[in-house]
Amino acid sequence: MHRKTLRWAAPAAVGLVFVLAGCTAADGSVDSAEDSPLTEYFSAFYGGEMSEEEQQAQFETQNKQREELVAQCMQDEGFEYIPAPSTMTFSSGTEWKPEDREFVAQWGYGAVEYPDADEQPEPEQMTPDPNADYVMALSESEQAAYYEALYGPGPTEEEMSEDGSYEYNWETSGCNGWADHEINGDDPLQSDEFADLMDAVTKFYESSATLPAMVDLDREWAACMDAAGYPGFASQADAQNSIYEELNGVYENSTETGPDQATMDEIHEREVELALADLDCRKETDYRAKYQKAQFAAEEQFIADHKTELEAMKAAAEQARP
Template sequence: MRRTTPLALAFSAVLAVALAACSGSADTAAPKPEDSPLNKYMMAVWGGDLSTDEQQARYDKENKAREQLVAECMAEEGFEYIPNTQSGAVVMASGDEWSPEDREWVAQYGYGNVNFPGRDTPMTDDQVYVDPNEDYVTSLSPSEQAAFYETLNGPQPSAEELDEDGSFEYDWEQAGCYGLAQHEVEEQNPAQSDEFAPLMKSLEEFWTETQESTAFADLDAKWSSCMADAGYPGYDKQSDAQMQFGEELNAYYEDQTEWVEDDPELAELGEKEIEIALADLDCREKTDYRAGYTKVQYALEEEFIADHKAELDALKAAAEQGR
């Protein structure tokens, strides 16, 4: 398994791109995640059908269990470890704070990469990360610290194990106590079990094939022509606009050796993002991209469901029973 986005996140990301791509004018309601035929199953698996408080409680419970397992593993290896119950997973409330289909919102934030709601809001004391193991680790010698982190996270991959892009094959058995703990917690989710492994593999292949499908070709061609007329040529698919800007933003961050407050270069990127996002929104509205994409996407999902309905029903039932 290559260290890339987990399927849970990949599914959410693909669906988010699809629904954002489908967005139209502000007076036309954008599809909601629960509108997707396939997502009616997957929301039960990943907790998308839970309330914000219920999702947060679920993440906190998983984090507590994982950290306790890490502490037990580290103790067996001769190290002290205080479980870090300050979960890094924070469920964001859905609502008006994130409205990438609203023209006023897009005019302020673009796609929400450089600037986004709450970006300049100072963190409260309970949001500031505090490592409960910092004092213990600093009390160790350099060699002991190295042994501590290798026991916790596993050895660093060698140059031979790294791909050109810096990724490497992830093996939880080689990822230290944290890898072991994460594996045990994930096993509680039926989507990670051996029973549903074939279905999850089919799902992953389905989303990959969907993104590469020619079913959206005519729709994307109309959108691409509109973008070219607006002064933004070179985008073959609607998803290219945001993806390519994201790559440009990543390149900016990779070049930074230190954080520059109010960097003019980043501000310029933010302005560019808004310009592209507004043109993208205009062209989606002009080509009725939302309705067209939704029709094709949901038809493909219905085909997948028809071929895997028994497995999907069983997965949904197992996920709901395990709560």
């Protein structure tokens, strides 16, 4: 089967979403992550200013163009490929209300059970892959060549980090990557021009928990949790993380059918109790409002220190968007 060399590209979509979702303002209202000072500079990468309907329409248009390009590329590689329809839906679903006691009493942190879980499509309801029959008719070696043409050869052991992640190289990501790059162009966040800025952003968020105001706030919250019978948490995030870490362990040690329902029910019961105590201590310490005030002040200072680079990055993102 004829093979040719392609320069392939990775997707340029950015999923940069910062914390602070659902922060309670001093007046009792709930501010969203979109209010974050730094969010203004990154929303251009993912269309944050568009409505769900606008995002859905843009995605469907781009997906149609992308799938046609993938089909062209796969044909050049010597394979058949039928463009697949869009299956992604932009919908916020049930409003997430982590500061509402009734909501937390039902869902906890949303680790075991969460809103709209019953609305996830069953396998038989999902759109079938129009290329499944063609791929199944190929020999084992032809299937391997098909998937390498479609997705690229995959990372080597040297390219993989300990946690299984790797740097996504647009030049080695198959026809999917090439098609994405044809539509989206180069990702400004991956360019050398903004490498130092992105390193600074990463270090900023990694160190934000050590800000004096944050440390004092977590100490106050931890004392409240200790008094409520939940000692051992150094920061507010540790409470939620403890549930997810336990769940990870359960799934890792479960059979192919997954963990038994009794185990999940028991974890969910403890999750809700912990989340309610966490909520009470957040309210007692005015945690969300104080956290947001400290975080936003730190972001404003970061912006002041990197104003020129951030403006250049935002302009590059707006220019690169289709």
